Amino acid sequence: MKPLRIALTKGRLEKDTVALLEKIGLDCEAVKNKGRKLILPVGSGQYEVVLAKAADVITYVEHGVCDLGVVGKDTITEYGGSYYEVLDLGFGRCRFAVAAPKGADFWSGYSAKTIATKYPNIARSFFESRGMDVRIIKIEGSVELAPLLGLSDAIVDIVETGSTLKENGLEVVETICNISARLIVNTAGLKLRKQEIEQLLDQLERANQQ
Ligand code: PRP
Numbered sequence: 650m651k652p653l654r655i656a657l658t659k660g661r662l663e664k665d666t667v668a669l670l671e672k673i674g675l676d677c678e679a680v681k682n683k684g685r686k687l688i689l690p691v692g693s694g695q696y697e698v699v700l701a702k703a704a705d706v707i708t709y710v711e712h713g714v715c716d717l718g719v720v721g722k723d724t725i726t727e728y729g730g731s732y733y734e735v736l737d738l739g740f741g742r743c744r745f746a747v748a749a750p751k752g753a754d755f756w757s758g759y760s761a762k763t764i765a766t767k768y769p770n771i772a773r774s775f776f777e778s779r780g781m782d783v784r785i786i787k788i789e790g791s792v793e794l795a796p797l798l799g800l801s802d803a804i805v806d807i808v809e810t811g812s813t814l815k816e817n818g819l820e821v822v823e824t825i826c827n828i829s830a831r832l833i834v835n836t837a838g839l840k841l842r843k844q845e846i847e848q849l850l851d852q853l854e855r856a857n858q859q
Contacts, residue, residue: 652690652697653845656706656715658724662830663700665740666719670696672859673852695845704728707833716838716846722828723807727768733834735850739857741830743809745771746821750796755803755822762802765795772805775825793817 657666657680667677675692683689683700691698699715703724710718711730718732721741725734745768749755755762763784766772776783788795793813795801807828808814808821832853839846 736832745825749803765801
């Protein structure tokens with residue numbers, strides 16, 4: 650049987666995912682000493698980890714080239730797609746928030762505000778739910794720059810410790826929702842390799858509760 654492939658979000662969620670895999674007794678040495686390799690064996694041949702950017706984790710799982718994926722709820726909410734979201738892994742906890750320059754009264758005034766974000770869908774649906782007409786500008790990273798440069802009135806972004814906002818003179822004006830890492834599964838894969846996947850889910854769930 651070929652190994653079950655798990656797509657893992659590089660960076661922020663990587664360390665906690667490896668720690669969880671080790672907690673269920675899987676050898677993760679190859680991932681820890683990965684160098685520039687992108688596909689690595691985990692355990693004793695039963696799993697393979699694929700290191701990818703968050704949005705690509707969804708793409709690989711959706712298309713079935715990876716059986717499972719570990720990705721943030723932020724990416725799931727922004728990109729959607731068809732797969733099963735089966736487990737809240739409990740780590741990677743942060744929140745989505747609207748943040749604006751400290752002291753600026755973001756909610757006042759009647760003119761349409763400009764919002765910079767890496768997550769245009771989430772930003773759009775949040776402001777729509779408020780009945781607020783906003784202009785959204787997509788930024789790829791370090792979104793905090795946009796209001797500092799005068800491009801936007803506020804940002805919609807992930808806040809974890811809050812230090813990026815603080816160090817750049819911004820503050821949260823409203824929390825949109827909480828986020829954490831989730832385990833996703835390819836829909837066909839869950840039927841075809843049901844037993845193996847359910848066994849892994851079971852182990853992960855139990856390890857998480859300890
Ligand atoms: C995220 C987010 C904030 C920062 C928040 O960016 O976009 O910039 O982390 O974290 P904090 O509240 O702990 O300061 P990330 O580091 O993922 O980099 P990016 O902006 O280049 O995407």
